[in-house]
Amino acid sequence: AQSVTQLDSHVSVSEGTPVLLRCNYSSSYSPSLFWYVQHPNKGLQLLLKYTSAATLVKGINGFEAEFKKSETSFHLTKPSAHMSDAAEYFCVVSERYSTLTFGKGTMLLVSP
Amino acid sequence: NAGVTQTPKFQVLKTGQSMTLQCAQDMNHNSMYWYRQDPGMGLRLIYYSASEGTTDKGEVPNGYNVSRLNKREFSLRLESAAPSQTSVYFCASSEDVVGDTEAFFGQGTRLTVV
Secondary structure (H helix, E strand, O other): OOEEEEOOOEEEEEOOOOEEEOEEEEOOOOOEEEEEEEOOOOOEEEEEEEOOOOOEEEOHHHOEEEEEOOOOEEEEEEOOOOHHHOEEEEEEEEOOOOOOEEOOOEEEEEEO | OOOEEEEOOEEEEOOOOOEEEEEEEOOOOOEEEEEEEEOOOEEEEEEEEOOOOOOEEOOOOOOEEEEEOOOOEEEEEEOOOOHHHOEEEEEEEEOOOOOOOOOEEOOOEEEEEO
């Protein structure tokens, strides 16, 4: 069975400082992994996805994530936070021929 | 390019009332999903339809029914609403139910049951 754990429910950063949102997964097979972002009162938008190609995945808005099989992790990073990055972020895992399983979310707060 | 459209955006129901949430996608996707989002719980799958004519239960199906009306439309019905069904509901679609395809989400329906 697949599952995902987001290690922080809230992360606070200052504008211009790096962002790190942590995610660990569990999967019986080689999974696909995703990060989605949800801005307040909006739907979810795909940031990036890993599907067994390069382990370092680049997404939109300067975000990237690294797949580390030995650590079963897929942490999301960004070198410099912007005010517009304030949102809730979801790490998602999926095995082949399986639906998406969401983590509980990490709220990113960005202060001026 | 509308993507995934959900109606209504907001709804207040009294306990015991029924209602249907509508969802339509214009991307010619085979698979459609209904999720509910509750604070601190992430999104949990209620039902999904892998292809037209099929539906399957997800993680939290109790109290809900679905209909895949055609390839475009997938509705969610609450037959007798309960306060525990107060939530934000999201419809999504993807090309297929396979592990590496992107899911596209609607804007959500905020439902309150009093």
